[in-house]
Amino acid sequence: MTGIVTGRLDVPEADLSVPGGLPDPLVCEDGTPVRTPEQWWERRRPELLDLFERQMFGRTPSTPVEVRTQVVEVSEDALSGRATRQVVRLSFGPDGSSTTVDVLVHLPNAASGPAPVFLALNFRGNHAVEAGPTDGADLPAKAWPLAAMIERGYGVATACYEDVDPDVDDFGNGVHPLFYAAGQTRPGPQEWGAVGAWAWGLSRILDHLLENPRVDPNRVVVVGHSRLGKAAMWAAAQDQRFAMAVSNNSGCGGVALSRRRVGETVEAITGRFPHWFCPTFATYANREEALPIDQHQLVALVAPRPVYIASAQDDGWADPYGEFLGGRYASPVYHLLGVEGLAATEQPALSEPVPSRLGYHIRPGGHALTGYDWERFADAADRHLGRP
Numbered sequence: 001m002t003g004i005v006t007g008r009l010d011v012p013e014a015d016l017s018v019p020g021g022l023p024d025p026l027v028c029e030d031g032t033p034v035r036t037p038e039q040w041w042e043r044r045r046p047e048l049l050d051l052f053e054r055q056m057f058g059r060t061p062s063t064p065v066e067v068r069t070q071v072v073e074v075s076e077d078a079l080s081g082r083a084t085r086q087v088v089r090l091s092f093g094p095d096g097s098s099t100t101v102d103v104l105v106h107l108p109n110a111a112s113g114p115a116p117v118f119l120a121l122n123f124r125g126n127h128a129v130e131a132g133p134t135d136g137a138d139l140p141a142k143a144w145p146l147a148a149m150i151e152r153g154y155g156v157a158t159a160c161y162e163d164v165d166p167d168v169d170d171f172g173n174g175v176h177p178l179f180y181a182a183g184q185t186r187p188g189p190q191e192w193g194a195v196g197a198w199a200w201g202l203s204r205i206l207d208h209l210l211e212n213p214r215v216d217p218n219r220v221v222v223v224g225h226s227r228l229g230k231a232a233m234w235a236a237a238q239d240q241r242f243a244m245a246v247s248n249n250s251g252c253g254g255v256a257l258s259r260r261r262v263g264e265t266v267e268a269i270t271g272r273f274p275h276w277f278c279p280t281f282a283t284y285a286n287r288e289e290a291l292p293i294d295q296h297q298l299v300a301l302v303a304p305r306p307v308y309i310a311s312a313q314d315d316g317w318a319d320p321y322g323e324f325l326g327g328r329y330a331s332p333v334y335h336l337l338g339v340e341g342l343a344a345t346e347q348p349a350l351s352e353p354v355p356s357r358l359g360y361h362i363r364p365g366g367h368a369l370t371g372y373d374w375e376r377f378a379d380a381a382d383r384h385l386g387r388p
């Protein structure tokens with residue numbers, strides 16, 4: 001690690017608060033330009049993944065872990081007969097007793113074949129996702145528009161993120177201990193933190209979904225709000241089985257550029273949530289120019305798969321403009337791979353989504369995952385993965 005960023009993207013100075021521009025996703029660390037898709041796949045992409053692992057999220061263990069699957073509930077007439085609802089318990093660890101994750105799945109009964117599925121972790125438990133009336137309006141604030149997504153032909157799968165790893169600075173619980181060497185009590189300096197664990201959990205739920213013949217294996221979209229948007233992007237970056245990724249208000253450590261230092265900074269996030277990243281990330285507080293990566297490169301790791309970035313006007317802490325730029329400066333990688341990137345060089349007006357393969361919207365209101373957001377995710381999936 002030299003700490004010197006070789007390739008730089010031309011970015012208006014006013015957009016960043018630190019000198020030196022943005023690291024160029026299409027220049028290798030030794031200065032070699034990336035001119036072909038082969039160079040991207042064989043050299044630059046693995047190099048960037050490795051940098052995100054070592055500098056930010058920590059390395060995800062690749063050791064397979066024992067998983068037991070138990071169907072806890074099935075109902076074929078959920079949501080007024082429009083959906084099949086299942087609760088499946090995934091238990092991880094040698095005797096299946098260490099960590100259990102309850103996955104709630106709704107699949108459309110009207111589907112003529114395997115259905116595309118949105119997979120998203122939730123904050124407050126599966127009951128909160130499906131709380132309240134299932135027909136029509138007046139959904140409680142934290143509930144998800146399950147009926148509307150089913151109506152549009154999408155399945156929805158979810159689990160509570162704290163089932164995978166509790167959101168506390170304690171590495172004695174959740175999935176981390178499953179991978180410890182004898183005597184180890186917490187991850188090493190470049191091993192995974194909580195965001196890495198949540199991303200791992202998304203991939204394990206995907207393993208399960210892919211065994212279900214009613215799920216289209218080529219159309220599972222990973223969605224996440226806020227800290228779970230960070231996890232969704234990191235999951236899609238590492239696991240190419242996700243067909244598309246959605247970042248909703250993911251902010252710092254998600255798709256907002258760290259070098260802007262607008263809203264939540266590296267100092268703020270690593271101070272309040274030391275367990276989210278690997279300890280190395282905190283060393284970049286107030287010296288973001290030394291980071292060999294920035295968050296546009298996290299978006300680029302998902303290329304050429306569709307990514308949809310959603311911001312909210314009053315969500316200054318997540319830096320909506322920084323989230324837009326995270327998409328914009330990932331576009332060169334999409335272009336190299338022969339597809340469109342973000343078809344806007346200026347941030348669009350409120351509620352005017354940019355529908356390109358790398359899509360974006362900013363809506364009025366604050367930090368939240370709303371029905372409006374879900375409808376736009378479905379629009380993007382319709383357009384780029386095929387309408388169910």
Ligand code: GTR
Pocket residue numbers: 225226227228251252264269
């Ligand atoms: C905030 C945190 C953000 C974001 C948010 C959330 O406190 O600073 O990075 O992740 O929580 O998850 O709602």
